[in-house]
Amino acid sequence: NSKVIQTPRYLVKGQGQKAKMRCIPEKGHPVVFWYQQNKNNEFKFLINFQNQEVLQQIDMTEKRFSAECPSNSPCSLEIQSSEAGDSALYLCASSTGDQNTLYFGAGTRLSVL
Amino acid sequence: GQQVQQSPASLVLQEGENAELQCNFSSTATRLQWFYQHPGGRLVSLFYNPSGTKHTGRLTxxxxxxxxxxxxxxxxxxxxxxxxxxxxxxxxxxxxxFGIGTRVLVRP
Incomplete structure (x- = not known):
């Protein structure tokens, strides 16, 4: 069973507001991913980290999101100015390494009104 | 890029029935994983299966x-x-x- 912890479970924001969510990866997992799942079950990779360093991120994340994974603190993903199209389930996952399976948290469901 | 197609899109079963879910992908240079998503949202890893057959409980x-x-x-x-x-x-x-999933409903 996954021990990835995501908070909050639900987040409601107005358009233009910041939206911040957090993730505590499983202990000993240096690799962290963030995915966005929309209401049509489409998953979008957002960003991944190895330890504190960004490995890859998509253009949207670079332009509109702020993400970090500091040592000894939860990872975080923050939308700087929420848009209606950002309403989705945000999933964090961690892994022991490049070739291994991912363990997901329960997600943060964001609604942008 | 890589494409993943799943079928069927949805499935209704009577308790006790068997089911087979299909997944087709576009590249042979790949490793396949299966996940189950609870209605509440959590994704649970079922299998990490690059090739061959694996069993766990009632799942293969x-x-x-x-x-x-x-x-x-x-x-x-x-x-x-x-x-x-x-x-x-x-x-x-x-x-x-990811594929877009197969929604399974098992009726009692």
């Missing part, structure tokens, strides 16, 4: 990499199996490409 995963397909077999379904099943493939970097 079979991947035929050179034919770019995989399947998930549920035997003797139970109501607690209801949810959405995703297959996903990954290449270097472990970035996953």
């Amino acid at each position: 995963s079979t991947t035929v990499t050179n034919e770019r397909r995989g399947s998930l077999h549920i035997s003797s379904s139970q109501t607690t199996d209801s949810g959405t099943y995703f297959c996903a493939t990954n290449s270097a970097g472990n970035k996953l490409t």
Whole structure:
């Protein structure tokens, strides 16, 4: 069973507001991913980290999101100015390494009104 | 880029029935994983199965990499199996490409 912890479970924001969510990866997992799942079950990779360093991120994340994974603190993903199209389930996952399976948290469901 | 197609889109079973979910992917340079998503949202890893057949409980995963397909077999379904099943493939970097899932409903 996954021990990835995501908070909050639900987040409601107005358009233009910041939206911040957090993730505590499983202990000993240096690799962290963030995915966005929309209401049509489409998953979008957002960003991944190895330890504190960004490995890859998509253009949207670079332009509109702020993400970090500091040592000894939860990872975080923050939308700087929420848009209606950002309403989705945000999933964090961690892994022991490049070739291994991912363990997901329960997600943060964001609604942008 | 990598594409993943799942079928059927949805499935209704009577408790006790078996089911087979299909996954087709576009590249042979891939590793296949199956996930189950609870109605509440949590994704649970079921199988990491690059090739061959693996079993856990009532679930069996079979991947035929050179034919770019995989399947998930549920035997003797139970109501607690209801949810959405995703297959996903990954290449270097472990970035996953997901299918859009098979929604399973098991009726008592």
